[in-house]
Amino acid sequence: MTRLPPLAWMQAFEASARHLSFTAAGVELGVSQSAISQRIRLLEDRLGQSLFIRHSQRISLTDAARAWLPGLQAAFSQLSMGTAEVFGPVSNAPVILRATPGVQQYWLAPRLAAFHRQHPEIELQVVTAIWSQQFGTLDADIEIRYGQGDWQDVQMQSLGHEVMTPICAPQVAAMLETPEDLAGQTLLHATGFSAGWAGWLEAAGVGHLTTHARRLVCDTQIMTLRLAACGCGVALAHRRLLEEDDPALVMPFEATLPTREGFWLVRPEGRPLHQNAGLLWQWLAREASGPA
Structure with missing residues (x-):
């Protein structure tokens, strides 16, 4: 051997x-x-x-x-x-939660803050993953993944229907009356998503702008949102990440683009969650039942 x-x-x-x-x-x-x-x-x-x-x-x-x-x-x-x-699972072990930077900052942070206020005795460890290969429940109790929910050997719960919507700084939004006005703006693209600007522009009836508007491409959505907040252009963001009021970002149009992908709570199949992780899972699951 x-x-x-x-x-x-x-x-x-x-x-x-x-x-x-x-x-x-x-x-x-x-x-x-x-x-x-x-x-x-x-x-x-x-x-x-x-x-x-x-x-x-x-x-x-x-x-x-x-x-x-x-x-x-x-x-x-x-x-x-x-x-x-x-x-048996260790009941007082810290809860390890993995998510992307965008989910952490725009959806998870206020919810974890509320959970911590109610359960200050529970130690939380939040770790970051950006690319799909960085996910894996070997060293995490709970993950928030983005995709179609076709992963193997895990239990999943959808966070709900997902749509994409343009987002920008208020001073940029003041120049946008119709989608045609995007012709004079920089469109901020985030790679790695099945639904993007081409689909939204086509749905809004201005598909020709796909090749006419200026482009700035980032490999994370959180960077496109930060650039948008700085007035650099217009990002296309998941509506779920914009539930919290942020005066630096507004939605200039009503139109949204449905996507086949979405956010999911994920945990290992066949490995019981310890008590603290179970409490957090239930908390996040309840939060997911709210409006998207």
Whole structure:
């Protein structure tokens, strides 16, 4: 039987592969970036293969690492479930909640603040994911994901029907009477969503502006919203993220664009939530039942 590498080395690899960042992996595991790098080097020496390609400003997985990662994550998940089955979930453990920066700032923050006021004894840990590969319930009790809800081995609850709507600073909105007026504005695009400006413009009857309006493209929605608040242009945002009053952002038009994707509460299948995580899940589920 092949002798397994130390668990800490494999944890360092799994976290680094999920975040594609040694620094983020160190934050998650409570060690320094240099400690993560050292564990990865030791693991690569033990396995006799490189696991990461080191670029100047980022890392990426080798073919061998991509092949190994799903099996390793499944093994960690099985170990976690087996431990919970024998010893039971820890009732006073901190609740680890993962979400994107946009969800955290615009939807989650006021709700977590209210939850904390009611349950100040419960420790909460909020961690960030941007790309789909950074999600995974191995090290989180609850996640808020965006998509069509087609994930495997998880329990899910939809946060409700989702629509997209233009959003901008009040001084920009003052120049917008009809969608045609967007021709003189910069449209702020966020990548990674199935519904975008092309669909909204077509639905509003001004599809020709897709190729005529100025474009500024960001890889996160939160950046488009910040740029919009600065008066840089008009963003297309999920209506759910705009439930809280924000004087820096207004909706210049009534028209919205439905999307097949939406936000979901997600938790591991077959692994019971500990008491504190269960309370937060129920709280967020109740919040989800409100108007979108």
